Amino acid sequence: MNRPFALALFASIFGVTSCAPSRFVEPLEKDELTVGFSLGGPVIEFNGPIPMPMTSVEVGYGLDTNLTVFGAIHTTAAYFGNIQLDAGVTYKFLDQNKFIPNVSISPSINFMYTLDDRSGKLWPILDLNAYWNYGNRTNYWYAGVNNYFELSKTMANDQPQAHHWIFNPQIGHVIKGKNDRWQLTTEFKFLAPYIKNWDAFVPYKSLTGGYGATGFYIGCRWKIGNQDN
Amino acid sequence: MKKIILYTALLAFAIACKKGNLDSLAFYGEKLDAYEFENYAAGNEAVPDEYAVTAANRTLVSMQSIDEKTGESYTIYGVYIGDVSTIATDTVILYAHGQAAHLDAYWPRATLLASITEQYNYGVFMMDYRGFGMSEGASSESGLIEDVNASIDWLIDQGAAAERTMYYGFSLGCIPIIDRAANRADFQPAKVIIEAPLASVANLTQRSLILNVNPKSITNLEFENAEKIKDVYMPLLWLHGIDDDYIAIQNGELIYENYGGVYKDAERVVGGHHGDIPATMGYENYITRLRNFIEL
Numbered sequence: 001m002n003r004p005f006a007l008a009l010f011a012s013i014f015g016v017t018s019c020a021p022s023r024f025v026e027p028l029e030k031d032e033l034t035v036g037f038s039l040g041g042p043v044i045e046f047n048g049p050i051p052m053p054m055t056s057v058e059v060g061y062g063l064d065t066n067l068t069v070f071g072a073i074h075t076t077a078a079y080f081g082n083i084q085l086d087a088g089v090t091y092k093f094l095d096q097n098k099f100i101p102n103v104s105i106s107p108s109i110n111f112m113y114t115l116d117d118r119s120g121k122l123w124p125i126l127d128l129n130a131y132w133n134y135g136n137r138t139n140y141w142y143a144g145v146n147n148y149f150e151l152s153k154t155m156a157n158d159q160p161q162a163h164h165w166i167f168n169p170q171i172g173h174v175i176k177g178k179n180d181r182w183q184l185t186t187e188f189k190f191l192a193p194y195i196k197n198w199d200a201f202v203p204y205k206s207l208t209g210g211y212g213a214t215g216f217y218i219g220c221r222w223k224i225g226n227q228d229n
Numbered sequence: 230m231k232k233i234i235l236y237t238a239l240l241a242f243a244i245a246c247k248k249g250n251l252d253s254l255a256f257y258g259e260k261l262d263a264y265e266f267e268n269y270a271a272g273n274e275a276v277p278d279e280y281a282v283t284a285a286n287r288t289l290v291s292m293q294s295i296d297e298k299t300g301e302s303y304t305i306y307g308v309y310i311g312d313v314s315t316i317a318t319d320t321v322i323l324y325a326h327g328q329a330a331h332l333d334a335y336w337p338r339a340t341l342l343a344s345i346t347e348q349y350n351y352g353v354f355m356m357d358y359r360g361f362g363m364s365e366g367a368s369s370e371s372g373l374i375e376d377v378n379a380s381i382d383w384l385i386d387q388g389a390a391a392e393r394t395m396y397y398g399f400s401l402g403c404i405p406i407i408d409r410a411a412n413r414a415d416f417q418p419a420k421v422i423i424e425a426p427l428a429s430v431a432n433l434t435q436r437s438l439i440l441n442v443n444p445k446s447i448t449n450l451e452f453e454n455a456e457k458i459k460d461v462y463m464p465l466l467w468l469h470g471i472d473d474d475y476i477a478i479q480n481g482e483l484i485y486e487n488y489g490g491v492y493k494d495a496e497r498v499v500g501g502h503h504g505d506i507p508a509t510m511g512y513e514n515y516i517t518r519l520r521n522f523i524e525l
Contacts, residue, residue, distance in 0.1 A: 080447045117445040152441040156431035157455040157483055163439050192439055199477035200437040 021187035021217040024090040028062030036221025042213040049205040051216040066092040101130040189215035256368035258361030269333040294379040305364035311352030317388030324355040325402030331362030377405035397422040411460035428455040428480040462490040470501025
């Protein structure tokens with residue numbers, strides 16, 4: 001069965017929870033300023049499995065060596081007349097020591113304002129990631145969880161909200177360029193891998209079979225400013 | 230830093246100015262120059278020859294469907310299976326098809342409906358919405374309702390009696406069927422049959438996305454079947470495949486639960502998917518199920 005509406009629906013608004021990888025797993029250095037973009041999304045069945053090409057543009061700034069503030073605008077949502085932003089901070093509270101990884105936490109919000117409807121909605125997010133730097137360029141692997149919180153008590157047609165906490169495990173890798181002028185991120189996100197998907201309107205393709213969806217993302221960021229430069 | 234923020238905001242604003250939406254994608258009609266009906270190669274949708282309807286027993290009909298906002302008129306097409314001259318005394322099923330293609334694709338289903346008793350004792354009327362088959366124009370949510378309205382008008386013009394008229398909607402077709410059953414006071418059908426209905430666009434999106442996302446962020450469509458069914462009072466039969474992976478059965482359950490009338494009946498089809506209910510139930514079982522409901 002052809003599902004153009006379902007696919008487009010998926011492409012445009014699933015982005016709320018899944019249009020970007022973790023923004024900053026490792027904080028920037030103090031006073032570092034970066035810009036970047038991300039591309040990718042959940043994998044769907046469309047004549048074969050493909051990740052949806054969701055896009056966002058991000059900015060990050062190192063407030064301190066272990067604290068980065070960031071924000072992003074979701075360009076796909078903008079095409080549909082919505083202002084969708086996410087913003088938050090990443091704080092590293094544990095340093096790597098032999099087998100103990102660095103650990104960072106990223107509380108943030110995702111805000112979506114629909115211009116036609118003049119209504120806005122906000123979702124709190126909490127990411128917790130462990131990451132391991134390696135090599136001269138301190139590239140790193142990371143593994144963690146992305147948590148979305150739905151605050152509404154009800155959903156469509158006055159039904160009780162089915163899920164208030166959406167739990168999305170993720171793994172990723174970041175390659176750094178020479179002198180750390182750029183970073184390239186690759187991430188797999190296992191979106192709600194405990195919620196059945198086989199009868200969802202959108203044709204999810206998931207590594208966890210009939211549950212959840214699998215997101216695949218790439219991102220790139222460039223360092224464009226630092227007080228030291 | 231200020232420049233970056235400014236440029237990013239300008240970029241987003243520029244993109245937002247050229248706003249897109251998905252409304253047209255909900256209507257997957259295919260244009261045709263001519264219908265094939267009994268000669269159409271239905272593939273997997275084909276039904277056994279014993280249900281075949283010959284060209285002599287069908288009539289191609291054209292109607293004018295009016296856009297109530299603009300006043301523009303569109304010629305839409307329908308097909309009546311049975312004897313037009315006896316509509317006034319026949320039991321008639323008004324069938325509103327799903328989102329795929331055109332009338333030809335639903336011809337096999339119409340022949341099954343025409344076989345509910347002995348063939349042609351029941352008239353079956355189905356139409357192509359704007360943008361489907363030979364019908365002019367482009368589909369919209371209001372257009373679906375206006376097109377079914379035009380079909381009801383045609384039936385009235387032929388003398389059809391409301392008390393012997395059944396409305397039957399499949400999938401997308403449930404939207405205008407439920408709306409007309411709820412809101413058209415001058416022609417209240419005897420009974421309503423809905424197969425694989427969606428509850429609402431909001432329900433589809435939020436059930437799929439888990440979060441309570443405003444569907445208005447990408448579409449103006451509402452398809453509020455779950456609300457409108459509260460104003461449907463004639464007897465209701467709902468059929469839905471338990472294994473429907475396109476419009477999950479939860480949609481139908483919600484509509485069934487919200488139904489505002491007194492008599493309702495449900496057929497949750499084990500192993501049924503979207504569009505294969507007759508084949509899954511067995512054609513005779515399907516026909517018998519409908520007959521039993523209609524003849525209640």
